[in-house]
Amino acid sequence: MVPISYYLILSGILFACGVIGFLIKRNIITIFMSIELMLNGVNLSFVAFAAQWHHLSGQVFVFFVMVVAAAEASVGLAIIIAVFRTRETLNIDQVNLLKL
Amino acid sequence: MLHLVLFLVFGAICVAGAVNLLAQNHPISSALSLVVVMASLAVEYLLLGAEFVAAVQVIVYAGAVMVLFVFVIMLLNAxxxxxxxxxxxxxxxxxxxxxxxxxxxxWVLVQRTNTPEVPLGALPGFPKTIGALLFHQFLLPFEVTSILVLIAIMGAVVLASRPEPKMKVPEKES
Incomplete structure (x- = not known):
């Protein structure tokens, strides 16, 4: 028997790691991976709450979050490729214009 | 007891992978530690009984999405x-x-420690039940996500394709 709060604490730690990575990292791909880490933390809390309330909707929502995350990853990485092609860099400090 | 031990072991692996993601300097090391985080999260889902979610986590996240990441890192020679x-x-x-x-x-978490305890495999999410739910109650969101994925595919192809070379006008100067 494990309290639900343990799962929520783990999910919070993962989300916090994602936020910190988003803020301190300078490589655009690593920043993108931090976003995926945040999504994973949220997914864990969805599954934990589904177990708490005995309702499967939480697990279905995790499925939807994964689909959206996969779509986001494909579009985001395509944008990264486009940015790299025009700027020749992955350092976000040198990417300060939205215009290509 | 077994539940708690497994939770603590894989939770520790998970947090270690997340911290390693932050500590590593090279993107490929960060990507591999993210694979560790996702695989151990799949075990956490299994402990809660979410079998379908655990399988999809391994296949989609640790498989497809991370392959995409590693591919882009190598393509861009980061x-x-x-x-x-x-x-x-x-x-x-x-x-x-x-x-x-x-x-x-x-402080909030310490104040609210009276959350219920769950046994091992608290809420079994078999693929059959999830699928029944997905195709009855959540049919409209499911179809909307399929359109979303289609748009994402087209967007990725358009964004990542090389700009078309300008049509060469035959030069007449000699």
């Missing part, structure tokens, strides 16, 4: 990250802000 000096304001305001936020969250 090297080690260049460190830049953050601003002083961020340092002065950020660290107390993080400490205050962390203390607030910790």
């Amino acid at each position: 090297g080690a990250e260049e460190r830049t000096q953050g601003s002083r304001v961020a340092l002065v305001l950020g660290i107390p802000g993080v400490l205050a936020g962390g203390l607030l969250v910790a």
Whole structure:
């Protein structure tokens, strides 16, 4: 028997790691991976709450979050490729214009 | 007891992978530690009984999405990250802000420790039940996500394709 709060604490730690990575990292791909880490933390809390309330909707929502995350990853990485092609860099400090 | 031990072991692996993601300097090391985080999260889902979610986590996240990441890292030949000096304001305001936020969250969690305990495999999410739910109650969101994925595929192809070379006008100067 494990309290639900343990799962929520783990999910919070993962989300916090994602936020910190988003803020301190300078490589655009690593920043993108931090976003995926945040999504994973949220997914864990969805599954934990589904177990708490005995309702499967939480697990279905995790499925939807994964689909959206996969779509986001494909579009985001395509944008990264486009940015790299025009700027020749992955350092976000040198990417300060939205215009290509 | 077994549940708690497994939770603690894989939770520790998970947090170690997340911290390693932050500590590593090279994107490929960060990507591999993210694979570790996702695989151990799949075990956590299994402990809660979410079998379908665990399988999809391994197949979609640890498989497809991370392959995409590693592929892009290799395609762009990403090297080690260049460190830049953050601003002083961020340092002065950020660290107390993080400490205050962390203390607030910790205080709330300590105050509310009466959350229910769940047994091993608390809510079995078999693929059959999830699928029945997905194709009856959540049919409209499911179809909308399929359109979303289609748009994402087209967007990725358009964004990542090379710009078309300009049509060469035959030069007449000699």
